[in-house]
Amino acid sequence: MCGIAGWVDWTRDVSLHREWVVGMGETLTSRGPDTRGDWFSTHCGLAHRRLIVVDPAGGTQPMLRRFGERTMVLVYNGELYNTAELRDELLAKGHTFESYSDTEVVLHAIAEWGLAATEKFNGIFAFAVWDNQSQELLLGRDRLGVKPLFFAQLGQGVLFGSELKAILAHPEFPRRIGAEGLAEILAVGPARTPGHGIFENVQELRPGHVARIRNNEWHIQAYWKLNSWTHEEDEETTARRVHDLLVDTVERQLVSDVPVATFLSGGLDSSVVTAIAAQYFQKHGKEPLHTFSIEFAEMEKHFQANEFQKSLDAPWALKVSQFLGTVHHPEVFDTPDLAANLHQTLPARDVPGMADIDTSLFLFCKRIKEQFTVALSGESADEVFGGYPWFHRAESLQAHTFPWALQLSRRVGMLSDETRAWLNPEAYVQRRYEEALSEVPRLPGESSEEARIREISYLSITRFLPTLLDRKDRMSMGCGLEVRVPFCDHRLVEYVFNIPWKLKTAGDEVKGILRKAMEGYLPEDALHRKKSPYPSTPHPDYVELVRSRFLERIAEPDSPLRPLLSMTAVDEWVSASRQAMPHRPWFGQIMAIPQMFHYLMEVDDWLRTYRIQLA
Incomplete structure (x- = not known):
């Protein structure tokens, strides 16, 4: 993975301020600690920081290629998992390549198909392309929003960057925040509104969107969104389809020129990803897969089982590791570790985050980075398959707000009367909820119960999941670790979104269809273990x-x-x-x-x- 940044202004010579663009790029050094690169023309400056994963020599950026009269320059953050197929298709159209990097495939694809190329991409990505002939800036982001991309208008130009800090580094950009931005911090919290950049005049390119900007004329559109259709396959066929999609997805995401590990908590989601990866390693004669779990000192002493966390993770992680034959690394942290790093996560996120679980994840990723550059994780399975309690509880299903915002009044009760009058937090969250509901793709003829589950699924995927993806991206890339998330493969998400609730809960079990799809891959008790969230310290x-x-x-x-x-x-x-x-x-x-x-x-x-x- 990498960090990208840039400045385009159609009325100024940005090359006269090279140090500004270079400085924007340097804020992203942790995202790309291996190499840096910059490129300038009269109206465009691009900066790139690279984390080398594939094709060390051929993937250098910014990448410039000429296509007839056109010169196109790309900065790109991400991984394509269908690089080989796209390269073959482009070769058949007469393209030639100088490397085997996915970066070059992305650039050639955009040259061939324009921004419609994003519809062909299977991967996680954020990119910016400058077309020197048309003087256009093209931006794009992956379907689920795994990789971040922010942009801001500045005068007659635009700033962009993988993180807010890159935009804030431009000396002419003001750091103003109004009532709406502060409401995102104090009322919405870490689960902020997609597309909202917190700072005035800053936006985040929404997942599944592209932008074309020319002479300060902006055209932003969606190239992907969730759709609803009738699912007509039976339970056996559905489970087999889920299985095949997951195996194909994980195996695609194991491609790398550097060693790959997995997160393994002992929960269903990370165990499934690890099981498929371990089998792939064995099938291809590779060294045993390395797995990592996070633990806190004295958990046994202070842990109390509750409705959210039924059991400790450590014994389950070890059991799954032994069953799969992985080399397991339990990483243990204590309160002094958290104390020494309480303020390390804010510079990685640029906005307040998730308290101790941000800090512990940052430390966890830092430990993994000592040995590995790429890891696979289980994020998004709960959003996609319906694993959270709010899919199953009447109070959440009947609520007229986000199911994770039921305690909003308690949260904003910490605010002064003046602050609450200014922000009007309850009304703000309600407006965002109604906006989200208006986007839900309805299925005619669906029962009211199924329709509500569809709403909760849509809210979870488009509003809550970005919270976890932001956290995983910032904490991992803050250490120069690339984390891939197989459950975010858009083919899997599209398919599972339309599986009826009765099939999703096959066997009357939470995420039952996922468990059925992965039978034989894990010990039976591990396969049917109840959900346990990411741990936090009870010390x-x-x-x-x-x-x-x-x-x-x-x-x-x-x-x-x-x-x-x-x-x-x-x-x-x-x-x-x-x-x-x-x-x-x-x-x-x-x-x-x-x-x-x-x-x-x-x-x-x-x-x-x-x-x-x-x-």
């Missing part, structure tokens, strides 16, 4: 750590967060945190009190270090 030392640091922050006279909070509510939360309470892992917007302290501390940090101007 009381963590509670004391974040509470004390939060109170220190807001006690400072220059704290930018303090005026936004209700100190009465803060006192109540502090008092509650000193009482015995069950540990609850972060889930949706259900933040435990310690995690809320951690999150608000990040907000204070963000307002200070990013020099935010509240409009």
Whole structure:
């Protein structure tokens, strides 16, 4: 994976400010620690940071190719998993190649088919292409939004970058945030609205969208979206189709010129990905697959089973590893590790994130990066197959809001009356919910129960999943680790989205059709293990750590967060945190009190270090 950035202005000579564009690119060094490259013409400057995974010599960027009278230059972040097929198709059309990199295939495909080439891509990507003949900037992003891409208007030009920090690095760009941007931080939280760039005049190119910009005329359109159709296959055929799609997807994503590992928590999703990968390694005579799991010190001592987390992960990860014959690495972290890295995740995300599970994932990826450059993970299976509790609980199915926003009033109760009057957070979240519902592709003749499940599925895939993909991308790329997510393959997502709920829950079991599809790949008890979310630490030392640091922050006279909070509510939360309470892992917007302290501390940090101007 890589980091991309650029500046185009049709009224200025951007090459006179090369250092600005170079500086934008340098903010993305962690995304591409191996090499850097820059390219300039009168009106366009492109910067690239590269993490070498495929074709070290041939994949250098920015990549320039001439097609007759046209000169096209590409910066690209991602991986194509159907490179070979596309190269063959382009060769048949007369194209010639200088490398075997997917980067060159992307550029030739865009030269041949324009932005319609994205419809042919199977992969995770964000790209920018400058056409020197037409003086156009072309932008594109993968269907599920695995790879990020932000852009902003600046005068008569446009800035873009893999992360917000690249845009913010331009010295002429103002760092203003209005009520809507602050509502995304304080009300919507990590599950922010797709396309919203938080800062004024900044947008995120939405998943499955492309943009064509010329002389400051913008044309943005979707090239992919979820559609609904009647599923007519029986249970056996459906399970076989899911199996075949998953095996094909995982095997495609194992292609790399550097070693590949997998995340293995012992839960169903990571175990399925690992099982397919381990079988592939064995079939092709490779060394045993390496797997990694995350653990916290003294979990056995402080862990209490609850409705969200039924059992510890560690024994299950070890059991699956032994069954599959992998080389397993349990990575253990303690509260001092979290304390030493509390402020490391904000620079990777550019906005406040997910408290301790961001910090632990960052440390986890950092450990894996010591040995590997690429890993596969199980993200999105719960969104696609319906694994979250909100698919199964009446209170969520009957709610008239996002199912993960049921405790919104509790969350915004920390805000002062003035802040709530300014942001109107409940109304803002409700508006975003109604916007999302208006997009749902309806299926005529569907029962009200099936229609509601379709709504929840759509909301989960298009609104909640980006939360986890953002987190995985920023924490992993913040360490120079590429993480691939097979369950985000658009072919699988399209197919499973339309499987009726009765089939999805085959055997009257959560994600039953996935379990049926993967029979024989895992031990029976592991195959049928109940969902366990990403772990967070229950250690009381963590509670004391974040509470004390939060109170220190807001006690400072220059704290930018303090005026936004209700100190009465803060006192109540502090008092509650000193009482015995069950540990609850972060889930949706259900933040435990310690995690809320951690999150608000990040907000204070963000307002200070990013020099935010509240409009």
